[in-house]
Amino acid sequence: MEIYSDKQQITCAIDGFKAKKLTVGMVPTMGALHEGHLQLVKKALAENDKVVVSIFVNPTQFDNKDDLLKYPRTLEQDVALLKTVSPNSIVVYAPTVEDMYGGNTVSQNFDFDGLEFEMEGRFRHGHFDGVGTIVKRFFDIVKPHRAYFGEKDFQQLAIIKKLVEKHDIPVQIVGCEIHRESNGLAMSSRNTRLSPEYKEAAPFIYKTLKAAKEKFGTKSATKVTEWVYEQFDKHDILELEYFLISDIDTLKPVKRKSKTKKYRAFIAVYANDIRLIDNIALN
Ligand code: PAF
Numbered sequence: 001m002e003i004y005s006d007k008q009q010i011t012c013a014i015d016g017f018k019a020k021k022l023t024v025g026m027v028p029t030m031g032a033l034h035e036g037h038l039q040l041v042k043k044a045l046a047e048n049d050k051v052v053v054s055i056f057v058n059p060t061q062f063d064n065k066d067d068l069l070k071y072p073r074t075l076e077q078d079v080a081l082l083k084t085v086s087p088n089s090i091v092v093y094a095p096t097v098e099d100m101y102g103g104n105t106v107s108q109n110f111d112f113d114g115l116e117f118e119m120e121g122r123f124r125h126g127h128f129d130g131v132g133t134i135v136k137r138f139f140d141i142v143k144p145h146r147a148y149f150g151e152k153d154f155q156q157l158a159i160i161k162k163l164v165e166k167h168d169i170p171v172q173i174v175g176c177e178i179h180r181e182s183n184g185l186a187m188s189s190r191n192t193r194l195s196p197e198y199k200e201a202a203p204f205i206y207k208t209l210k211a212a213k214e215k216f217g218t219k220s221a222t223k224v225t226e227w228v229y230e231q232f233d234k235h236d237i238l239e240l241e242y243f244l245i246s247d248i249d250t251l252k253p254v255k256r257k258s259k260t261k262k263y264r265a266f267i268a269v270y271a272n273d274i275r276l277i278d279n280i281a282l283n
Contacts, residue, residue, distance in 0.1 A: 001079065007141055012191060017166060023047075030100070032074050036186075052144065055094040056093075109129055115250075131160075147160075157173070194271055199273070201271065224265075225244070240269055241270060
């Protein structure tokens with residue numbers, strides 16, 4: 001499997017693919033790969049000749065130093081896992097912080113038409129500027145035909161679509177369904193840091209989302225939201241940071257339901273010091 005950390009080398013490899021008229025898919029990741037990532041990679045492999053998987057823990061999207069320090073870094077294991085999927089069609093791009101930021105580890109400021117101020121934007125200051133900066137840089141280097149992102153980070157997916165639209169980046173953004181453990185917990189690299197007690201408790205998040213979806217059929221968004229807050233108030237160890245029902249296009253919280261609009265429920269929960277997010281389509 002080809003593995004590059006150097007920008008010149010990956011550019012050269014991509015130029016070679018393009019010269020042979022091969023299509024290039026990209027799966028940007030921060031590593032600690034799990035089955036959810038592999039689903040994105042498999043979809044990308046089905047739709048492209050070559051797939052570049054970037055593995056880079058991007059410092060500018062972390063508003064919490066401790067979270068950045070503790071973020072799992074498992075490059076060897078990640079490469080071994082990718083080899084089991086396809087040793088020949090996957091290219092790993094694992095640059096250093098210096099390669100990507102050249103000694104100036106700061107984000108560019110973006111205007112995502114307000115999408116950046118909702119949900120995660122309220123709680124993780126500067127997060128989406130960091131995501132936008134690194135994803136744009138990756139697209140500039142790799143120039144993929146298609147790029148794949150999971151719906152677990154639904155707001156991120158919406159923001160990347162907006163980034164591409166506003167900056168005229170010639171790449172098709174493909175959103176992929178959330179991949180879950182058998183107990184319903186959305187797959188995340190952060191799950192590896194859950195203690196057994198919190199691992200057992202965490203499926204409560206999806207269970208509550210499913211019940212909220214059911215209730216949304218007959219109750220108002222306010223009533224459903226109150227009900228969810230009550231469930232977490234009663235929970236011994238999980239702490240709810242937010243639960244919101246929002247319009248999927250604007251990501252603004254719904255005030256009054258409309259039959260013509262599509263809604264999704266979004267949640268962020270602390271399992272001790274580990275922040276877990278999830279979401280569910282409601283209609
Ligand atoms: O979703 C992630 O893992 C990251 O936010 C991304 C898109 C790789 C950018 O660092």
